[in-house]
Amino acid sequence: MIELPPPLTVLPPPDVGELFRTHRRPMTQLAYLLTSDSSTADEVVQDAFVKVHTNWGSIKNPVGYLRKAVVNGCHSHHRHRAVVRRSPPPRPEAAALVADEVSDALAKLPYRQRAALALRYFADLPDEEIATALSVRPATVRSLIHRGLGTLRKEIDR
């Protein structure tokens, strides 16, 4: 039987704790919008904070880095679902009550379009910050939002 080494527990620098207090909720909300699953959102955000903590010394923009980690984490979740499950994403609980058709229409968009719309209309971010979070050019952000809105409009108008 191989004895596995115990994990090394490291306390975070104080600023990570502050970032956690101020950004955990909005980041979890963003992750929830992108994954439609509260436990996955919670896990993605926790992973993102661990990444921030791990790389704290080299991060110039912790919030931007954190946001990118969340978007990437949700992307990975989305991609795995696509490969492994191919099932329609579960509808968030509130969507069923508030805006069925918007929720249904959003579920049909490719991930990057959904992420761009959430970052614009939920997080109220400018093109440049959305571009950083999605690792694309600002022009691509505008294209993603334009195409996403176009598809949404078609779906809702049906």
Next chain:
Amino acid sequence: MTMPTSVLEDRLRSHYRAIAQEVHLDEVAFDDLVATGPLLQLSDVGAPARRTWRVATLVVAAAALVAVGLVIATRDSSSSPVTADEPLALGDVPLLVPDWLPSGVELRGASDTTVPELALYRTAVYAMSGGVLTGKLLSVTVTTATFASWRSAGEPTIVAGRDAVDLSSADVAGLAVDNGASGSITLAGRGFTSSELAAVAGRLGSPSTDPTDGPVFDPAPTGLSLVSDEVGLTVSRATELSYEASDLERMVSIGVWSGQANAFEQYLVLAEPGESTKVGGLRAWRSTDSDGVVHLAWELAPGIVVQISGTGVGDSDVERVANGLRRVSDIDWRRLLATVGVEPQKGDSSPPPTTAGIPITAPCTEQRSSPPVTVVVTCP
């Protein structure tokens, strides 16, 4: 009348606000999480030892597959990919690590899960005369999973007078159909619309999980022919290594799983559009998904599929990773997993229903803890 953009934007904002209100968080301090773990404990390489969703998805992926006639993968050389030339024990997968990786990426997560035998599946795959790599592909899975277990996985519908659930995504049409006391039938079609798949499903009788009872379709759907019809018990083992750059711009994952002998055909049904290629002389499929992630998958041996996925890296990098894989011993593998705080797990799970051998986990619930990773998938 077309909805004005400003109205659509307002609806989106309202929608997002309403959804965001659903998020309820326990009050907890970051320090407390780290101190009391395991949620944010850090491994000895300073990386998160949490990739439980990957474990979970691989658990359920493996649960739908069975190992039949497996052969072992041995290291050929560092300049050519691992090849398959020796028998493996049932449910084994070759333990593969990369000899080469894009610069700057480091091991950040891993999983290794074995799932016990639990249920019977039969998966028949139909393809056009040109073969399985191009054109329409249809996979039909007869499973002992009850139809009731599908009800929450999609929209209810009726197919030829039988209860059904529409499981279609943007890329693949999918259906689950009631098979009475025998359980349920799932269909997944590449190149099919939902209505076309429903028309095909309408021709289904009540196939059993035993191929000797007759073909799923007789005759085969128009333009298609049967290319494989496999039966097996659930299994098996799945591994994944995840490498990431510290700035998160580049990621590479290496996944290996064993399943039924036609696992690669099942993979192709669900794969992104792409092109056929070769890896080490073995048939392979290269695709790029809508998010720009490059996937290269190949059939290492009957029932063993390897997939390299690359984010922020080029096709050539993914190919180089694929061509630089080598097999390691169980001891070396455990040492590697230990660096990210993971140890091989025996899954204690029941198999979820499947489409095309690939399970849909919506009816299932998961329990998680980490590290070391523990995942329990519970299905009705």
